[in-house]
Amino acid sequence: MKFFIDTANLAQIKEAHDLGVLDGVTTNPSLMAKEGIKGEANILKHYADICELVDGPISAEVLSTDFKSIIEEGKKLAAIHPNIVVKVPMIKDGVKALKYFTDNGIKTNCTLVFSAGQAILAAKAGATFVSPFIGRIDDSAWDGVELIAQIAQIYSIQGFKTEILAASIRNALHIVKCAEAGADICTCPLDSILGLLKHPLTDIGLAKFLEDAKKM
Numbered sequence: 485m486k487f488f489i490d491t492a493n494l495a496q497i498k499e500a501h502d503l504g505v506l507d508g509v510t511t512n513p514s515l516m517a518k519e520g521i522k523g524e525a526n527i528l529k530h531y532a533d534i535c536e537l538v539d540g541p542i543s544a545e546v547l548s549t550d551f552k553s554i555i556e557e558g559k560k561l562a563a564i565h566p567n568i569v570v571k572v573p574m575i576k577d578g579v580k581a582l583k584y585f586t587d588n589g590i591k592t593n594c595t596l597v598f599s600a601g602q603a604i605l606a607a608k609a610g611a612t613f614v615s616p617f618i619g620r621i622d623d624s625a626w627d628g629v630e631l632i633a634q635i636a637q638i639y640s641i642q643g644f645k646t647e648i649l650a651a652s653i654r655n656a657l658h659i660v661k662c663a664e665a666g667a668d669i670c671t672c673p674l675d676s677i678l679g680l681l682k683h684p685l686t687d688i689g690l691a692k693f694l695e696d697a698k699k700m
């Protein structure tokens with residue numbers, strides 16, 4: 485399973501990259517706004533800066549919702565760098581745009597996916613990645629990880645090539661469960677990635693080894 489970091493914060497992206505386990509980056513309008521990035525020129529420049537830090541797929545989300553504008557905006561984003569993946573919402577014009585981008589060699593990430601039916605549509609339209617929102621599903625007392633398992637089974641039976649990108653990850657256990665359920669990628673906040681490091685027996689064991697090492 486690949487690891488993407490889910491942030492537009494350059495320091496966090498660098499920290500995850502320096503750990504040596506980072507395969508890509510996802511952003512969304514909320515994450516970009518959190519960094520205070522405003523205006524088209526600054527937005528495009530910020531994506532370019534992320535592409536300089538990480539050599540892997542970098543998802544940049546369109547803000548348009550009608551076909552013509554999604555295509556225009558997506559082409560502008562894709563022109564920033566060959567690693568840019570155009571992130572398109574799961575709406576009617578979005579599905580049409582996914583097909584257009586696929587036919588024109590532009591990589592896509594279908595976002596705001598909450599059901600297996602939506603994941604089938606995204607795959608049919610040729611999306612490179614599909615993003616089911618695990619945490620937000622859990623927040624509504626449904627089972628986000630179960631959706632990952634269902635999509636993984638459907639894609640395997642049907643031979644769909646779209647990669648399952650588990651999104652809206654809230655903790656380290658989500659990462660483990662998504663790996664188990666067959667996600668191809670987890671996009672995670674830095675804290676969730678670092679959460680994988682934690683085990684009290686590791687800390688206790690290391691302290692004991694270091695103490696005994698003094699007797700060597």
Ligand SMILES: O=P(O)(O)OC[C@H]1O[C@](O)(CO)[C@@H](O)[C@@H]1O
Nearest residue numbers: 490510511512615620651652653
């Ligand atoms: O529910 P959250 O934590 O806002 O996450 C939303 C998710 O949507 C995405 O835009 C989908 O790729 C990710 O950036 C993020 O993981």
